[in-house]
Amino acid sequence: MEKDKLIYGLASLATPLGNTPKGGSEQGRIVEMIRPSVILSGGKISRVLSESEAGMLETGDYEVIDGTGMTLLPGFVDPHTHLVFGGTREEEFSMRLRGESYMEIMKKGGGIASSVAKTKGASFEDLLATTRKHLMGMASHGITTVEAKSGYGLDKETELKQLRVVKKLNDEGIIEIVSTFMGAHSVPPEYKGRESDFLDMLIEDVLPSVKEEDLAEFCDIFCEKGVFSVEDSREYLKKCNDMGFRLKLHADEMSDLGGAYLAAEIKAISADHLLKASEKGLQAMKEAGVIPVLLPLTAFSLKEEYADGRWMIDMGLPVALGTDFNPGSSYSYSIPLMAALACLQMRLTPEEMLTALTLNSACAIGRGERKGTIEEGKDADLVLIDASSYRFLPYHFGVNQAAMTIKAGKVIYTRSDDRWKHMM
Numbered sequence: 001m002e003k004d005k006l007i008y009g010l011a012s013l014a015t016p017l018g019n020t021p022k023g024g025s026e027q028g029r030i031v032e033m034i035r036p037s038v039i040l041s042g043g044k045i046s047r048v049l050s051e052s053e054a055g056m057l058e059t060g061d062y063e064v065i066d067g068t069g070m071t072l073l074p075g076f077v078d079p080h081t082h083l084v085f086g087g088t089r090e091e092e093f094s095m096r097l098r099g100e101s102y103m104e105i106m107k108k109g110g111g112i113a114s115s116v117a118k119t120k121g122a123s124f125e126d127l128l129a130t131t132r133k134h135l136m137g138m139a140s141h142g143i144t145t146v147e148a149k150s151g152y153g154l155d156k157e158t159e160l161k162q163l164r165v166v167k168k169l170n171d172e173g174i175i176e177i178v179s180t181f182m183g184a185h186s187v188p189p190e191y192k193g194r195e196s197d198f199l200d201m202l203i204e205d206v207l208p209s210v211k212e213e214d215l216a217e218f219c220d221i222f223c224e225k226g227v228f229s230v231e232d233s234r235e236y237l238k239k240c241n242d243m244g245f246r247l248k249l250h251a252d253e254m255s256d257l258g259g260a261y262l263a264a265e266i267k268a269i270s271a272d273h274l275l276k277a278s279e280k281g282l283q284a285m286k287e288a289g290v291i292p293v294l295l296p297l298t299a300f301s302l303k304e305e306y307a308d309g310r311w312m313i314d315m316g317l318p319v320a321l322g323t324d325f326n327p328g329s330s331y332s333y334s335i336p337l338m339a340a341l342a343c344l345q346m347r348l349t350p351e352e353m354l355t356a357l358t359l360n361s362a363c364a365i366g367r368g369e370r371k372g373t374i375e376e377g378k379d380a381d382l383v384l385i386d387a388s389s390y391r392f393l394p395y396h397f398g399v400n401q402a403a404m405t406i407k408a409g410k411v412i413y414t415r416s417d418d419r420w421k422h423m424m
């Protein structure tokens with residue numbers, strides 16, 4: 001029989017507590033333990049021990065994970081990515097550096113449309129291999145659960161191809177993937193001016209297959225000026241909901257269209273981006289229990305003003321953070337950069353940032369019961385950072401401190417310093 005695992009020698013541990021999203025003053029309330037130990041059993045956290053309790057243990061009874069000098073955190077949960085895509089768009093990055101905006105490039109037929117063409121052209125095997133590589137990169141940053149949206153197909157065949165890639169990789173078990181159908185990511189040229197016909201096609205022709213093969217849990221739409229209107233988004237998402245999908249929304253990213261308000265009205269689990277959201281919209285979200293998922297890497301890459309995370313938390317909203325990993329506006333899954341931007345630009349405290357990366361993000365994808373904290377009974381999804389406290393996450397900014405990532409009790413990533421041995 002497999003032995004239980006004991007994480008031993010830790011400098012500290014830090015975690016929020018509970019299963020529900022934390023906003024207002026609760027978002028910064030985390031527990032920090034000095035020199036604790038943790039026992040993992042059957043893929044779950046079975047005991048969290050203080051220094052004195054751990055002193056009584058017989059370490060020989062366990063498979064010991066050496067955490068000497070490190071800090072144990074809940075595995076990071078990334079609640080917003082566009083994970084599966086063909087090709088890359090580095091030439092557009094250069095165009096943006098020369099002054100063209102994301103929406104201008106999109107209007108010229110670049111942007112999402114260019115990734116759609118590349119994704120249509122990519123084989124299932126190619127997409128599988130590229131996405132697997134990205135998942136490993138995420139694991140090396142301490143991410144143990146990721147949400148993945150489709151939306152680079154816009155037709156039945158390619159959307160299903162993307163979602164099947166997600167399903168296959170989820171079965172491989174590198175990190176857990178939560179799947180979102182986002183066929184409503186952009187309007188294909190043949191449907192320009194007939195957006196509602198396109199959305200009806202998704203409902204009638206694509207979503208029944210998604211349901212039948214159990215390929216997605218959530219539906220999302222890009223509700224934005226020049227993409228899908230609030231009216232079309234409302235009607236579409238209500239139909240998705242009737243089919244049994246939970247709802248998410250790309251809301252108020254480039255303009256205040258009323259996306260935050262719509263998210264509240266239809267009781268979406270989250271509204272994401274929110275750079276331009278109005279106070280009224282945010283207030284409605286708070287009352288309806290919609291989680292704001294903020295994406296600072298996108299604002300950084302597009303050189304936009306950051307969503308006002310400080311203001312949202314002070315309003316009582318439980319802010320979550322996501323990478324928005326995609327080939328256009330955020331080709332990054334850098335947790336260290338995101339942590340620094342959240343603190344330095346969105347003015348979150350390190351404690352609020354930690355809750356945003358873990359418990360609140362888990363709640364934004366419906367996983368708060370199982371993930372996002374270090375508590376007995378929760379999934380043993382953990383990251384060890386090579387630092388004496390969680391405070392180093394934003395302080396040692398931009399530097400990947402993840403030394404080991406554990407998912408469901410299994411070590412899925414260890415940073416190896418072996419190649420430097422000849423120098424020591």
Ligand SMILES: N=CN[C@@H](CCC(=O)O)C(=O)O
Nearest residue numbers: 112222298324326327328329
């Ligand atoms: N805003 C819409 N969708 C993505 C960008 C996708 C792309 O540019 O390929 C986002 O969330 O940032």
Ligand SMILES: [Zn+2]
Nearest residue numbers: 080082250324
């Ligand atoms: Zn997105």
